[in-house]
Amino acid sequence: MITGLNHITIAVSDLAQSLEFYRDILGFKAHVKWRGGAYLSVCDMWFCLSCDEPSPAQDYTHIAFSISEEDFHRFSERVLAQGINVWKENKSEGLSLYILDPDGHKLELHSGSLSSRLESLKEKPYPELEWL
Structure with a gap:
């Protein structure tokens, strides 16, 4: 049985730019980053930035x-x-x-x-x- 929404992952072309947007402009909490992405959160929601070709x-x-x-x-x-x-x-x-x-x-x-x-x-x- 599904109990809720676990996380949201979006594809980003420029990790630094997206991290700045979500952390510094929208106020998400940044937890970790690596070459291919970053994990953030907003309230209890896990939010992932994944380096890829956005569409x-x-x-x-x-x-x-x-x-x-x-x-x-x-x-x-x-x-x-x-x-x-x-x-x-x-x-x-x-x-x-x-x-x-x-x-x-x-x-x-x-x-x-x-x-x-x-x-x-x-x-x-x-x-x-x-x-x-």
């Missing part, structure tokens, strides 16, 4: 990280001041900032939760929404 998704696939509403605006302003690219404007429930990492991986900083999203769907359902 970021061209669809809506992305990784979303939680941030409190209280920290959202200050943190977003700091991230954007670093010249980080935005890939989408937020049009959904909760505060979100959609950014690209150095290799073009799509990330989201989001203040909501599954509960808050489901509550918002009661007021404004998606087309053909079906409750399961």
Whole structure:
């Protein structure tokens, strides 16, 4: 039986640049690095940078990280001041900032939760929404 999400690994083209982005800009904790990658964490989530040829998704696939509403605006302003690219404007429930990492991986900083999203769907359902 699956008990949770274990870790996320992304391919990166420049380990030093990606380590700087995730550690220094987003605030992940760096644990170790080696020639082919690095292990970081954000809260209890294990996050791996693996040197490879990145091929970021061209669809809506992305990784979303939680941030409190209280920290959202200050943190977003700091991230954007670093010249980080935005890939989408937020049009959904909760505060979100959609950014690209150095290799073009799509990330989201989001203040909501599954509960808050489901509550918002009661007021404004998606087309053909079906409750399961």
